[in-house]
Amino acid sequence: MSSGARRDRERLVVIGGDAAGMSAASQARRMKGPEELEIVAFERGHFSSYSACGIPYWVGGSVPDRERLIARSPDEHRARGIDLRMRTEVTGIDVDGGRVRARDLATGEESWTAYDKLVIATGATPVRPALPGIELPGVHGVQTLDDGQALIDSLERAGGRRAVVVGAGYIGVEMAEALINHGFEVTVVNRGKEPMSTLDPDMGRKVHTAMEGLGITMVNETDVTAVLAGEDGRVRAVRAGDREFPADVVVLGIGVRPETTLARDAGLPLGASGGLLTDLGMRVRGHRNIWAGGDCVEVLNLVSGQQQHVALGTHANKHGQVIGANAGGGYATFPGVVGTAVSKVCDLEIARTGLREKDALRAGMRFHAVTIESTSRAGYYPGASSMTVKMLAEVRTGKLLGVQIVGREGAAKRVDVAAVALTAGMTVEQMTALDLGYAPPFSPVWDPVLVAARKAAAAVRAHHV
CATH class of the missing domain: 3.50.50.60 (FAD/NAD(P)-binding domain)
Structure with missing residues (x-):
């Protein structure tokens, strides 16, 4: 099945229905009406345009319900002339043919959709080290609203009140707080010298001291080597170094990596971190009609002059605005970041x-x-x-x-x-x-x-x- 027949108007295809992708689609729609530009967006999850940064605060109870994190629903996007197809996963990009292959996750049906312009906004995926037991029930990464809901459900089912957070970056420390708010005893296992490797160790030490003052057990300079199962098949403990830490729930806060499997398979240029490489207009380098933005790209650090991967919603929304303006026939640039x-x-x-x-x-x-x-x-x-x-x-x-x-x-x-x-x-x-x-x-x-x-x-x- 294909939707690549001759068309009287341009078609913009967007892969990813969150911050960067839907900001790009919305901005392109402001630039051009439906009679000039058709916009088709694919999102494999259940939600669009939501705040991933707010998930720890929803899990911890500071945000009372999931809907508060959703900026715009699929129906609201559709009412603005964007054909947003939910629970539909793009499985391939044919750059030479100017088309993408997508699978309806409910029916399994696959089809090709042609594009004149393409936006890749596939986001990032939590790092899951290849450890024994890492896929056990009760082990959670936290990147999407679906992940957040799965964790909340797991907290409610947990037979005890012990949690282990693996990693002590932004996600790790925020999730430690969320679990404390749920009344769990929390242990954070961190391979670094101090928590928050985005800080120098002397400043990270201050975070360490404060976390312990909150009742969080910090275990630094220690690698997790296995996640252990109980008789019920769920997680029961984490092995780190020569110790075991009991756990009814495990949260992975190791960080994220760019989700660029589709881009890599399509032969698009990737940087050292695995993120897509773009120019100032967020065009994928060497491809006039393909843009990329959000957590799947690398950006220029204006202080060091080096490329880096920075997964933040602020940048993703700015990328989307720039992409939408350029895909809609205007002109905009994203010069880089200073790492705030x-x-x-x-x-x-x-x-x-x-x-x-x-x-x-x-x-x-x-x-x-x-x-x-x-x-x-x-x-x-x-x-x-x-x-x-x-x-x-x-x-x-x-x-x-x-x-x-x-x-x-x-x-x-x-x-x-x-x-x-x-x-x-x-x-x-x-x-x-x-x-x-x-x-x-x-x-x-x-x-x-x-x-x-x-x-x-x-x-x-x-x-x-």
């Missing part, structure tokens, strides 16, 4: 932007690293809480290279000031003169980010004396 991310575990806020020490060293940069302790408000104002800010500045120029912040309420979003400074290419000396808002309920006279900038600027000046 925030997270929390209970009341501890964690933020970073730019380069870590090892990133700067890998890029061949010489730098000063400074760390300061400050407060979220004027010290005399009720509710002031401590925070730690670490800042990296390039030795020769004093250019800001990166910032990490760990603290309580009011800490994380301060990283946005640093993100803007990085994007603008500011030096730490220039940052000290920034006219930031001040009042005792919101900040000390010198904002913590500016205190760090002053210390970094002093280090740069001392180096040149």
Whole structure:
């Protein structure tokens, strides 16, 4: 069966019905009406246009129901002139023939759909190491709403209240909090020296201390070697090093990898992380009528100048806007990222932007690293809480290279000031003169980010004396 017959209008085919894919489809529809551009989108899951970043908070109960995470339903997309086909998985891309093969997951029927323009927004998939027992019931990755629902169901069925989280990145620490909220005893097994490898180890140590203060057991520098089954066939424990950790539920928080199986099989260009390579307009390199965006692509880090894989909904939505504008006949670009991310575990806020020490060293940069302790408000104002800010500045120029912040309420979003400074290419000396808002309920006279900038600027000046 084929839908590749001669057409009187262009057809845009979108693979993936979440942030990047449906943002692209929606923006293309704004650019061109149904009489000019037909849009067909395929989504293998049960949901479209939802916030994957919100899943840990739904699992943990902060978000009361799944529907709160859905920005736009399939019917809403269809009402806007987008032929969104749910529970339909694209199984192949014929680049030379300009068509995709898709399978209806309910009936098993396969068909080909021709395209004039193609958008690949296949997202990312949780890393599942090839370990004995990794596929046992009760072991969960968390990437989609379907994954989140499966985990919630598993928590309700669990015979005990013990959970093991494998990995201590963003997903791992957020899921640890979610499980604590469910009343589980939580152990986090992490192969790194400290949790949050997106931070330098000295800052990760602060996260470690805070997590243990919340009753979470941290096991660092340890590899999981097996997941063990009980008599009922479900998970009963995790083996890590020479120890076993009892578990009624296991959550994989090891991270994600780009889901680019279709792209690889079609011969499209992939980078070192396995993500698709695109130009500034999000076109797949070497292919004029194919675009890609979201968690399946690599992006340019504007600070290091290197390509990297960054799986964040903020980027995915921006990619979609750029793709939709270009596929709809307009012009837009996505220049890159500076690597900004925030997270929390209970009341501890964690933020970073730019380069870590090892990133700067890998890029061949010489730098000063400074760390300061400050407060979220004027010290005399009720509710002031401590925070730690670490800042990296390039030795020769004093250019800001990166910032990490760990603290309580009011800490994380301060990283946005640093993100803007990085994007603008500011030096730490220039940052000290920034006219930031001040009042005792919101900040000390010198904002913590500016205190760090002053210390970094002093280090740069001392180096040149």
